Amino acid sequence: MSLDTRLNALSDALLDPKLLRGKGLGNEIGFYIFDYAPEREPDVxxxxxxxxxxxxxxxxxxxxIDLYQTVLGMLEERGYLDKALALEQTRGAAALHGALKPLLSPDKVATAVARQAQGAELVLLTQVGAAYPLLRSHSILNNLHERLDQVPVVMLFPGTYDGQQLRLFGLFKDDNYYRAFRLLPEPNQGVHA
Known part of the structure; x- marks a missing residue:
């Protein structure tokens, strides 16, 4: 199934009563990954x-919820955004990542996401790739379990997910993550449609 076909079917998939109940098969949490080729991000x-x-x-x-804007908002709220940009320019991305790690812990980001999700019956997480390497997909999802366990969450993911492993941009292997279902997988590649 092409990405265009999957995008055309996405609203119907999001309206599936099983998805909207916020629970997967066997009463697991209702977390889903809509993965796609990174170069198709503009189309998504x-x-x-x-x-x-x-x-x-x-x-x-x-x-x-735009994860990149969430990160920028968290930095701006604490008065660190300009300092972070200057640090990256003078000392590089690795220094920036090290300096921001305590401020952008998965727990803190998940709390900010949950706050933004209040009142939602369905949460779509976007701009996962833009937030890398400051955020890791599996860490955010793991920390959202206790905060959004009754609300279905769909991560729009520029990369691949095979039901066990997230690969951002098809390159960077994240830790194993097996609690989400692939939403509208391509034939012979998924667990749950």
């Missing part, structure tokens, strides 16, 4: 407003 970004509009027109409150 362009389609997202149409998808959200269709889901909201069906009466479901959608929380679209």
């Amino acid at each position: 970004v362009k389609a997202l407003p149409r998808v959200v509009q269709a889901v909201e027109a069906a009466g479901v409150r959608v929380g679209v």
Whole structure:
């Protein structure tokens, strides 16, 4: 199934009553990964407003949470954004990552995401790739379990997910993560449609 076909089917998949109950098969948490080729990110970004509009027109409150903007907001709120940008420019990305690690712990980011998700019946996490390497996908999902266990969460993921392993951009292997279902997987590649 091509990405265009999957994007056209996405609003219907998000409106599936099983997904909206927030629980997967066997009563697992309702976390889903919509993975796609990283070079198709502009197509996903362009389609997202149409998808959200269709889901909201069906009466479901959608929380679209941009992880990159969440990180920037957290830094700005604490007065560190300009310092972080200067640090990256003078000392590089590795120094920036080390300096921001305590401020952007997965627990703190998950708390910020949960705060933004209040009132939502469905949460879409976007801009995962833009937030890398400051955020790791599996860490955010692991920390969201206790905060959003009754709300279905769909991570729009520029890379691959095979039901066990996340590979951001198809390159960077994240730790194993097996609690999410692939949403609209391509034939012969997924567990759950």
